Amino acid sequence: MILMILKGQFVKCIWRPVLRCNLKLNFLFTAQLQHRRRSVRDIPGPRPALPVLGTRWIYSVFGRYKMNQIHEAYRDMFQRYGRIIREEAFWNFPVVSLLERRDIEAVLKQPSKYPLRPPTEVIAYYRQSRPDRYTTLGIVNEQGEKWHMLRNILTPELTSAKTIQRFLPELNLVAEDFISLLRTTRDKQNMVAGFEEMANRMGLESTCTLILGRRMGFLDSEVDPLAARLASAVKNHFCASRDTFYGLPFWKVFPTRAYKMLVNSEDQIYDIVSELVESALKEERDTCALDAVSSVFMSVLNAPGLDVREKKSAIIDFIAAGIQTLGNTVVFVLYLIAKHPRVQERLYEEMHQLAPGRCPLRAETLRSATYLQACIMEAFRVLPTATCVARILETEMELSEYQLSPGTVVLCHTWLACQEEANFTSASEFLPERWLHDGELMRTSPFLVVPFGCGRRICPGKRFVEQELHLVLAKIVREFHVDFEGELDLQFEFLLAPQAPTNFIFRDRNE
Numbered sequence: 125m126i127l128m129i130l131k132g133q134f135v136k137c138i139w140r141p142v143l144r145c146n147l148k149l150n151f152l153f154t155a156q157l158q159h160r161r162r163s164v165r166d167i168p169g170p171r172p173a174l175p176v177l178g179t180r181w182i183y184s185v186f187g188r189y190k191m192n193q194i195h196e197a198y199r200d201m202f203q204r205y206g207r208i209i210r211e212e213a214f215w216n217f218p219v220v221s222l223l224e225r226r227d228i229e230a231v232l233k234q235p236s237k238y239p240l241r242p243p244t245e246v247i248a249y250y251r252q253s254r255p256d257r258y259t260t261l262g263i264v265n266e267q268g269e270k271w272h273m274l275r276n277i278l279t280p281e282l283t284s285a286k287t288i289q290r291f292l293p294e295l296n297l298v299a300e301d302f303i304s305l306l307r308t309t310r311d312k313q314n315m316v317a318g319f320e321e322m323a324n325r326m327g328l329e330s331t332c333t334l335i336l337g338r339r340m341g342f343l344d345s346e347v348d349p350l351a352a353r354l355a356s357a358v359k360n361h362f363c364a365s366r367d368t369f370y371g372l373p374f375w376k377v378f379p380t381r382a383y384k385m386l387v388n389s390e391d392q393i394y395d396i397v398s399e400l401v402e403s404a405l406k407e408e409r410d411t412c413a414l415d416a417v418s419s420v421f422m423s424v425l426n427a428p429g430l431d432v433r434e435k436k437s438a439i440i441d442f443i444a445a446g447i448q449t450l451g452n453t454v455v456f457v458l459y460l461i462a463k464h465p466r467v468q469e470r471l472y473e474e475m476h477q478l479a480p481g482r483c484p485l486r487a488e489t490l491r492s493a494t495y496l497q498a499c500i501m502e503a504f505r506v507l508p509t510a511t512c513v514a515r516i517l518e519t520e521m522e523l524s525e526y527q528l529s530p531g532t533v534v535l536c537h538t539w540l541a542c543q544e545e546a547n548f549t550s551a552s553e554f555l556p557e558r559w560l561h562d563g564e565l566m567r568t569s570p571f572l573v574v575p576f577g578c579g580r581r582i583c584p585g586k587r588f589v590e591q592e593l594h595l596v597l598a599k600i601v602r603e604f605h606v607d608f609e610g611e612l613d614l615q616f617e618f619l620l621a622p623q624a625p626t627n628f629i630f631r632d633r634n635e
């Protein structure tokens with residue numbers, strides 16, 4: 125008996141801790157093994173993943189999400205599956221989406237000589253089938269050294285601060301013409317119905333002014349059929365890219381409706397822009413256009429070592445990249461200003477002090493207008509046109525405790541991350557003041573508020589777009605009280621876009 129008791133005590137005193145310790149070690153060891161083994165395949169996400177077709181069915185009639193609401197689909201998926209999710213594209217190729225700030229920053233901060241952005245496959249496929257028009261996939265879709273060569277040759281003029289400053293007087297005129305167009309389009313209640321069309325025309329006119337070095341007349345009160353055709357072709361192009369990227373990949377087997385739409389829109393954009401380029405070239409020869417504003421055009425045309433097809437397709441890509449993006453951004457910025465009268469008044473006060481009346485806006489004025497800059501920055505946080513930044517991993521990375529191998533496609537969902545309280549206090553509110561410190565603009569969160577992407581693949585149009593947005597917003601607020609009826613519904617067209625025609629009210633300010 126005594127022996128049994130002693131044995132029991134021995135087990136309690138000696139073996140229990142040893143067993144406990146052993147169990148703990150076992151547990152830790154297994155956990156560590158599991159942890160080490162957590163690879164891309166273990167990342168949760170929508171299921172089932174069908175053989176070959178993957179999970180793209182979730183955006184089809186069989187799935188729970190709509191193709192034109194993909195921005196909301198991701199919000200829902202992050203709630204269901206967690207802050208890292210895996211979808212599967214064609215051939216079950218994994219596409220990983222990130223919401224965690226730490227992960228997003230880790231990916232976007234990765235130093236790289238030639239950062240890889242997944243190409244829009246369908247465009248790459250189409251362009252390869254047209255060697256008569258394209259010799260490369262273009263700066264947007266090319267990778268590696270070829271991309272680097274195109275970027276180095278084609279963009280220095282476009283990204284130069286000096287060039288953009290030289291365009292300021294011309295862009296002042298574009299902004300004034302835009303305002304005149306709004307005045308003449310208003311109805312008796314001061315409403316401009318379908319404002320987004322005007323904004324797209326402004327995007328087209330200012331991008332052409334920059335890229336072709338001449339005014340094209342897209343802001344004349346007569347609707348230019350060319351502008352309307354081009355804007356609709358660009359819209360179709362984005363929608364077809366979305367449908368082929370997120371939809372079931374049948375276009376790889378036979379020409380689906382989306383594929384045909386893409387080919388049709390590419391052809392239309394190509395033909396229309398070719399026409400613009402030809403007429404700009406003719407004018408260049410006849411009149412020797414102003415040096416100040418023809419520099420980007422001439423720098424592309426004179427680019428050394430590039431085939432003429434390449435130069436033409438670069439101009440096409442630049443113009444196409446600037447229409448809808450700029451148009452949608454103007455709609456979003458103005459909507460946020462219209463819905464926040466306090467912000468609108470403070471902005472007006474700033475502009476009234478810095479540049480009263482209708483005087484042209486100079487570079488120094490725009491530099492001093494810190495509240496204006498803060499408004500644009502905050503609009504980019506709350507409603508950017510590009511909701512995520514895409515990359516292909518070049519090295520092995522551990523993200524949210526999953527080990528991802530080089531070649532994995534990751535989507536950094538910066539827009540959704542910007543709406544999280546953990547990243548921005550009062551995240552759902554439009555508060556331009558959050559960007560100001562002692563009256564100076566503070567550019568914090570450089571990897572979360574990234575409307576133009578970041579690193580070496582950053583949008584080369586950024587400097588130009590920022591200047592254009594500052595000009596347009598400043599001038600509109602100086603002239604009008606802006607109002608918007610109802611709420612703005614969004615849809616996903618590869619970019620974030622207004623879902624329905626937008627109706628803005630522009631009341632003259634009584635000075």
Ligand code: HEM
Nearest residue numbers: 264442445446449450453510575576577578581582583585
């Ligand atoms: C509001 C207007 C615009 C927005 C929001 C925007 C946004 C973006 C974004 C997010 C990227 C991807 C960057 C990355 O992967 O890091 C990009 C790339 C690009 N954008 Fe823009 N963009 C705008 C206007 C323009 C304009 C006006 C042009 C031409 C004049 C342009 C030309 C390009 C080109 C060529 C690329 C590809 C750059 C490369 O891969 O090296 N964009 N843009």
